[in-house]
Amino acid sequence: MMELDHYTPAVATLVLGVIGLLILSRLSQRASNIDKPSLVLQLVFWGAGLAVVVALVVALPLEANVRGQILSLIGVVLTAIIALSSTTFVSNAMAGIMLQATRPFKPGDFILVNGVFGRVTRRSLVSTRIQTETRDFTNLPNLLLVTQPVTVQHREGTIIQADVSLGYDVHHSFAERELLKAAESAGLTDPYVLVAELLDHAVVYRAAGFLEDVVNPLTARSQLRQKMLDELHGAGIEIASPNIMAQRQQSGDTQTFPTEVLKKVTRSSADKPEAKIFDSAHAAANVQALREQIGEIRVEIDAQEEKIKAASDETRASETSVLESLERRLKWLESQEEA
Incomplete structure (x- = not known):
């Protein structure tokens, strides 16, 4: 006992x-x-x-x-x-802790890594599980997500785009008009068209627009391509993608030019697609520029305060006025930074 x-x-x-x-x-x-x-x-x-x-x-x-x-x-x-296990479990566990600290994405976000696109369903200590386009689950090691570039779809909206090849006999103004119609018909806002490439056999155009409903990106891409087909075929424009090797009998001095040209559409700087594509980067650049200006103003204020201390009675009033102007400028810049 x-x-x-x-x-x-x-x-x-x-x-x-x-x-x-x-x-x-x-x-x-x-x-x-x-x-x-x-x-x-x-x-x-x-x-x-x-x-x-x-x-x-x-x-x-x-x-x-x-x-x-x-x-x-x-x-x-x-x-x-x-x-x-330092190269497997421990490395992935440390990567999982790093992802938890930095939080580059969260469950529900769409991500693209190493050609794998899907929606994050959960994150564990050593791996992250995403659900792919085929409804299957793919477990990605956390170390892969730390060492490889990860594209995270913007939660407040993203740019949906699709490429199409058209022949050189179609003027870019006609192509842009029809592709803009397609993007608008697909429900995209702020549509734009870019000339992506000049190939040997065709011109590659990129139609794009802003998608606010980020829950259905696959449907949005499919609708954009459908509308591109509808608008281009409806306008009688031949699509040269994939490569079409057309043999047409022409005389030796024949040149391929568009038969008609639309009036050139001018765009203001506010209509440029970069304003929507790189909005976060533009905002970060503006904030950085404001911070640099604030730093410069503070240095000027310190220098002006020293000048006031050393100024005579006759010049102190004017120097104080300069200081007050700098302080008002600093206050306005700080309010802009907060906004």
């Missing part, structure tokens, strides 16, 4: 540890679709498991030297596991 009493702390530790791990496992399963709690609970689960093993060894009725040897063995095994 006395011998059994020696094992009571170890049994109690084991029972409590198992119950705690079961509770953490249950909580982790419930939070599997919630980004931050899932990662935290997984880390806590692994840490708690290690703590239970160490506590069990401490609670066993062993001699001090034997207990020390077992704890040393556990430390050696743990170190060996970490060293051997």
Whole structure:
């Protein structure tokens, strides 16, 4: 009976540890679709498991030297596991922690990495699961998401675009008119058309527009291409994509030119597509420029305060007026930065 009493702390530790791990496992399963709690609970689960093993060894009725040897063995095994798996588990786990800290995307975002496009469904400690266009799930190692470029679709709207090849006998003004119609018919706002490439057999045009409903990007791309087909075919414009090797009998001095040219459409700077495409970058550049101006004004204010201290009574009033003007300028710039 006395011998059994020696094992009571170890049994109690084991029972409590198992119950705690079961509770953490249950909580982790419930939070599997919630980004931050899932990662935290997984880390806590692994840490708690290690703590239970160490506590069990401490609670066993062993001699001090034997207990020390077992704890040393556990430390050696743990170190060996970490060293051997440093290129896989540990690296992905550290990448998962890094993604949690930086939060470049969250569940529900559309991402593109290494040619794989899908919507993020959950993030775990070592991998991120996305649902692809075929409704299947793809698990991406977190290390891949840290070391490779990841394109995240803008949550407030994105640019939808599609390319088409037209012959050199079609003037770009006609192509632009029909492609703009197609983009508008597809429900895109602020449409624009770019001449993407000049190939040997055709001209590549890129029709694009702003999509506010980012939930259905695949449908939007399909509708844009459908409308491009409708508008171009309706206007009698032949699509030369894929490559069409047409053999047409012509005289030796024949040149391929458009038969008709529309009036050139002029665009203001506000209509340029870059204003919509790079809106965040433009905003960041404007904020940086404001901060630089604020820094310069503050340096001028400090210099002006020194001038006022050294100024005579006759010039102090004018120098103070300059200082007040600089302070008003600084206040306005700071209000612009906050806005």
